[in-house]
Amino acid sequence: MNPLLDFSGLPRFDAITPEHVAPAIGSLLAENRAVVQRLSSEEVAATWGDFVAPLTDAGERLSRAWGIVGHLHSVKDLPPWRDAYNAMLPEVTSFYSDLGQNEALFAKFKALAASAEYQQLDTAQRRVIDNDVRDFRLSGADLPPSLKPRFKDIRERLAQLETKFSENLLDATNAYSEHVEDESWLAGIPADVVAAAAAAARAAGRSSGWTFSLRAPSYHPLLRYADKRELRQRMYRANAIRASELGPAELDNSPLMDEILALRFEEARMLGYANFAELSLVPKMAESPAAVAAFLREIAAKARPHAERDVAELRRFAAAELELGELESWDLAWVSEKLQQNRYAFSGEEVKQYFPEQKVVEGLFRVITRLYGVTLAPDQAPAWHPDVRFFRIMRGESLVGRFYLDLYAREEKRGGAWMDEAITRRKIAAGKGAGVQIPVAYLNCNFPGPVAGRPACFTHDEVITLFHECGHGLHHLLTQVDELSVSGIHGVEWDAVELPSQFMENFCWDWEVLSGMTAHADSGAPLPRELYDKMLAAKNFQSGLDTLRQIELGLFDLLLHSEPPQPGGVAEVLARVRNEVAVLQPPEWQRFPHSFSHIFAGGYAAGYYSYKWAEVLSADAYAAFEESAASAGSVLDRATGERFWREILAVGGARPALDSFRAFRGREPSVDALLRHSGMISA
Ligand code: ZN
Secondary structure, eight states, rough: OOGGGSSSOOOOTTTTTTTHHHHHHHHHHHHHHHHHHHHSTTOOOIIIIIIIHHHHHHHHHHHHHHHHHHHHHHHHHHHHHHHHHHHHHHHHHHHHHHTTTOHHHHHHHHHTTTTTHHHSSHHHHHHHHHEEEEEEEHTTSSGGGHHHHHHHHHHHHHHHHHHHHHHHHHHHHOEEEEEOOOOOGGGOOOHHHHHHHHHHHHHTTSSSSSESSHHHHHHHHOOOOOOOOHHHHHHHHHHHHHTTTTSSGGHHHHHHHHHHHHHHHHHHTTTTTTSSSHHHHHTTSOOOOHHHHHHHHHHHHHHHHHHHHHHHHHHHHHHHHHOSSSOOOGGGGHHHHHHHHHHHOOOHHHHTTTTTTTHHHHHHHHHHHHHHHHHHHHHHHHOOSOEEEEEEEEEETTEEEEEEEEEEOOTOOOOSOOEEEEEEEEEEEESSOEEOOEEEEEEEEEEEETTTTBOOOOOOOOOOHHHHHHHHHHHSSSOOOGGGGSSSTTTTOOOGGGGEEEEEEGGGGGGHHTTTTTTOTTTOOOOHHHHHHHHHHHHHHTHHHHHHHHHHHHHHHHHHSSSOTTTTTHHHHHHHHHHHHOOOOOOTOOOOOOOOOOOOOOOOTTTTTHHHHHHHHHHHHHHHHHHHHHSSSSSSOOHHHHIIIIITTTTTTOHHHHHHHHHHSOOOOOOHHHHHHHHOOOO
């Protein structure tokens, strides 16, 4: 039997090979087409039991199997898995595109929404139907027949272009390496990064020297710590021009970006919207592009004086202490690190030694236990790499959820950190597997692994990233919703989906929580209070500059998708946004958009603002824990945690995010907590 078709339990990573993909996905597509065909017939009544339930069941099998393939494509992005994924991608995309435009199904959903039965359904079920009716409209189901083939072509072409965009970026990242033979060029670079570079050089067959790459664990510390300016400049430039016309033509994302924008605009116009940004906001919490722009500009105005102060301070320090007359883009991280050390007398590297992997993971689990009353323990499951670990979450004696933890960076793994679902919670009414289906998640990071016998140690930023992804994981795993389509993160508005993840980040700044997950890698000593105080003092170091950078990305994305696409429009919009928002201008040859996967490949198109949007919500939610700490003595307050779980995590997408927020907080969201947390208004 094909292991991709085994839905009796966890994905069978010990048995699944690329050869299984085409037959398994092919047969699931055939099954789904047959089910859709049957349900489209007039004999099938538009009821929940006869219509929605069988459609959901068949769809779940396909999305589970295709989800496994997509996951393996992300963590083993080498020819066999890349080819297997790409071979089926057009057919899968085409199936979903057909499904989204199936008039018979659309008519049944509309009939169900207008039926007497609808009034008898529970709120989760009604929301499933409402979302489906909306999504059918957005998928082109209301389009006149003459326009449908073109609409379908656009969708398929976009899926290919977006995949190619990220493949080009990964290939361009891997194509570059900087080999250093002169040891003096290593000055300032942390020992573990140097050790990894030496190992990389040996792995590439060189008997001497050090090889640095553009992958995060090599690139970021190099830009931050390398004293050799020429080395920083070379690496910065290589990174900044990735996948652009300034590199190899076959990896140039420029034509892909132009075509993606043109097709998105055409798609939006076909559906009756003025532009893609309007279309993008329909299923989101934010009202309109104008409202989002006003939101971003409001925060930009508050951040600007702080950002200007940050830059003036960097320039002064660079000139006075580092003899740098001109502050270039490749100097920013390095000068910032030096200024931070000068002012707060600690380095990120020093802090990192206090965060060995095991203590961090234990600390994270303790937070989850104290907040939500669940316990976490190691479990066993086949995985895709020996470094992957597997855990279960229990409430008393009952299993709540399970997750894979894949922490380390690998060459064949896509960059960044992300949570993905393997299995989603739902209630199965009858037959085989009746009862509650236990959810399973993938948590993926790109942290440095153990080097030369030392345990992996994480920077504070990496600890925050881990908490962030775990927040997504908990949203998926702790849901109580019985309907698949609105369970966990399913059906949650795009711009509210980062609320639980960014919420979790806040705990990485609480002394009790933080100190409890530290033990120096050499001495075993916990984080000294003095060092923590410095970290806290440094927390909002350059927060004005960081905020403006985020606003710049959000506004660029929003305006790019709000206007009719023009040749050369990407560069023009970016220049305009930078003139409005940025206080520092990068070099003319910088090609940031060419690696902006979030909006060109990651589904954040006209949605990048949602990070800030959700930050407002998450900061305000965390403020409830700060308020309860005043009486409970700890932010890890079980009662407030219970309320957060009940009103936000447990309900998932079963009700509008704004309603959930109001239910938790007892009022409308306010930006005050975010501004206070980032030092832009006093406590
Ligand atoms: Zn996130």
